[in-house]
Amino acid sequence: MKKVILIVFFLIIIIGMAIAGTQLKEGGAIVVKTMAYGSPSNSEGQDWLRIVDAFEMENPNIDIAYELLYGDAYHQKVNARLASGDIPHLAYMGTMGKWSEPWQAAGQQTDLRPYIDANFIDISLIPPMGPNGEIWEIPLGRVEFTSILYMNMALADSYSLTQPVTYDDLLAMVPTAQANGKNVVSIPHSAPNFVENIFFRPVYRTP
Numbered sequence: 001m002k003k004v005i006l007i008v009f010f011l012i013i014i015i016g017m018a019i020a021g022t023q024l025k026e027g028g029a030i031v032v033k034t035m036a037y038g039s040p041s042n043s044e045g046q047d048w049l050r051i052v053d054a055f056e057m058e059n060p061n062i063d064i065a066y067e068l069l070y071g072d073a074y075h076q077k078v079n080a081r082l083a084s085g086d087i088p089h090l091a092y093m094g095t096m097g098k099w100s101e102p103w104q105a106a107g108q109q110t111d112l113r114p115y116i117d118a119n120f121i122d123i124s125l126i127p128p129m130g131p132n133g134e135i136w137e138i139p140l141g142r143v144e145f146t147s148i149l150y151m152n153m154a155l156a157d158s159y160s161l162t163q164p165v166t167y168d169d170l171l172a173m174v175p176t177a178q179a180n181g182k183n184v185v186s187i188p189h190s191a192p193n194f195v196e197n198i199f200f201r202p203v204y205r206t207p
Contacts, residue, residue, distance in 0.1 A: 037092035
């Protein structure tokens with residue numbers, strides 16, 4: 001296994017929640033059919049469960065009827081529900097690939113701009129997602145717009161490499177690292193994502 005100079009700790013793409021309509025339950029309660037992402041054993045799922053419990057306690061007339069799924073199981077269920085016409089009112093989605101394409105193909109993206117509370121969310125910070133400036137989903141509060149890098153200083157020092165400040169600095173490390181059979185960046189993901197393909201490909205893959 002190659003040693004690496006920089007290790008990316010995590011990369012989180014912009015993913016949020018999108019909404020569309022509700023239905024009434026017998027007795028007058030409002031039912032919000034939801035597809036949530038996570039599991040009871042990870043932080044995403046645990047956060048979701050806490051949010052739902054707190055929300056339903058404050059709003060006893062609203063029932064969040066959710067499915068909590070993680071990984072491929074979530075995407076498979078999204079496709080199955082869209083195909084069967086069992087459309088959730090609220091769902092966890094993103095702006096690209098498998099996070100958005102099924103919803104777009106099914107015509108199930110709703111422009112949320114009229115529903116966003118400007119006193120709570122600065123809409124200017126949410127990039128437009130549709131051709132007319134539509135916002136299909138509200139990014140989650142813990143979105144990261146950069147990656148956290150840990151540097152193997154001892155290894156870098158052995159090749160007279162200094163801590164990079166800019167992307168160009170990072171690229172400049174590549175020839176020395178590759179000449180010594182090392183990678184500049186290691187990204188611990190089971191499959192490539194858009195950040196790797198666009199931003200890090202010139203750094204961690206040999207041309």
